[in-house]
Amino acid sequence: MPTPEDLLDQTVSVIEPLDAEAMRAARERQAGLTKPAGALGVLEDLSVQWAGIHAACPPPYPEELAVVVFAGDHGVVAQGVTPWPQEVTTAMVENFRAGGAAVNVLTAEAGGDVVVVDIGVAGDIKEDEVVWSRKVRRGTADLSLGAAMTRDEAVLAISAGVQVALDLIDQGYDVLATGDMGIGNTTASACLVAALTGRSAAEVTGRGTGVDDATLELKTRIVEAAVGRLASDTDGIAVVAEVGGLEHAGLAGLILGAASRRVPVVLDGLIAGAAALVAQRLSATSIDYCIAGHRSVEPGHRAALEALGLRPLIDLDLRLGEGSGAALAFPIVRSAVAVLRDMATFESAQIESGDQS
């Protein structure tokens, strides 16, 4: 077994750019399909990215989706940044296991499977086929008082995420989506977005699951102070260790692991965006394998998407997390690939093209 550091270094070192030749072929194929050039907008761009990810045109149709929900707790809840008690993280993991949460319903609709990874829940979580135990520690330390975790713990959590991706791909999943659960994790996400985009705490801190004005003010002050402790040249691992969450570290690893195997990742909302910013620091190329499922109402998510250069597929005022937005968007991804693979060409349908372009 490689050490966590070695696994991470090795993973990052094998991430390759998208295949330019397959992307060129996909653009050419799109131009010959029976529709005006560009008339399917973002679907066409998405199909070209998919071809580049798989280095093939036509690229393979996505067959097996896993929505991977990393669950962890946050010491900062002691400051009162959320009305929800910490025990809800554990209770929701049980809800995921039982199939009753939004992510279960939406993933079933998308034809995928939910996998939950206990990367750092404070409570005891039983392991089974649905819930994988990869606990690095029982929740982070309170990031308002000092580092959320040690650098070694951050590396361990990122590497665990890499290994989860590799294991799922070995099991036959050919597309991964990010999910998350952790009471208090919008506070850590806001810290990561502020630290990694240079935006102010006020710009990127939001109401999460629905806090009132006074709590939003408190949350913003905590984010500002925590990010203020970071030196400007802090690396991605140190940033997630100081002000992040275990699920952010795990998700960053998931993205890197998937990219290292040329497997696409559909991102959910704010927490995924913050985690992708961490992955971007470790491998900017890894983001080429990512598709933004949706845009959350959280202001930090907008900032993260801009820094990642990703356009969301869905923008319907969701603010739930769990992977709900990624699962909801997955049929659009599948449709985009199907168009490139299955539509008739002007030639095959014997139709005269009227394109002026």
Next chain:
Amino acid sequence: MPTPEDLLDQTVSVIEPLDAEAMRAARERQAGLTKPAGALGVLEDLSVQWAGIHAACPPPYPEELAVVVFAGDHGVVAQGVTPWPQEVTTAMVENFRAGGAAVNVLTAEAGGDVVVVDIGVAGDIKEDEVVWSRKVRRGTADLSLGAAMTRDEAVLAISAGVQVALDLIDQGYDVLATGDMGIGNTTASACLVAALTGRSAAEVTGRGTGVDDATLELKTRIVEAAVGRLASDTDGIAVVAEVGGLEHAGLAGLILGAASRRVPVVLDGLIAGAAALVAQRLSATSIDYCIAGHRSVEPGHRAALEALGLRPLIDLDLRLGEGSGAALAFPIVRSAVAVLRDMATFESAQIESGDQS
């Protein structure tokens, strides 16, 4: 058999408002599901509308989708408003029949069936199970020179659309989506949107399948002049007769027919929006049964959606028509209903709610 006028009058007279009691029950049910209140944004509103449409909570899950593509030709193509020859309408109907068009691929992804209605194609179209012959005339007259069709023809086309909806519902379809095909139909759509929203021709005329600047200018002048012929108190039927298309009339009928049976309709882009404005004039309540699948890049579609009071589910720069945006959005509709039906409640999952609201 009732006359076309009688069928239309009878249909409009039985359209009822959404069921307020079912909507109240749906809102209450949403509040008890294992998520923060409102965290699924537009999905929650959609599930409440669905309950109101079906007068039931939980409402039925959508099982059988038909994407109904009304095809017709437009005399105004003689003015050079599009680079595509009129024969492409006929050729695309054959492409729909063969299953090679974007709407076929996207509808298959959505788990639905494509039904094509020849409501006024200029060329000869063979009838079979997929393509229904309801031809009112071989294309409209040139709307830049005079009325596109007679009032009787408009009534006949609307009634044909009503009957198509009733027949599909009798066959077991429980959700309809609108599609369209007709070279030149963005010009007629812009006329309808301008006439029925009061916007200027310049505001609502767009590039359709991709015309150049000179053609856009010509198209805008034609729209302005045609709409200028209408008196301000012209009724919906007269507007579609003077400046509309046969597929607009058919689609307006489809919406009315579906609403009269409490069956929801997922709208596609500009052409659907223009047709829905006609339906709105005949029965404002019919729009409560409509869901906007997407927002097209066509400026007239934005204006139509605003006048209809509908928020689109998808906004991905599509400008194809055919029903592509409606089919693409359908999985979101299904997901919204599934959430309301299938999610666990705080009570059933024994989770403490942290909602402050």
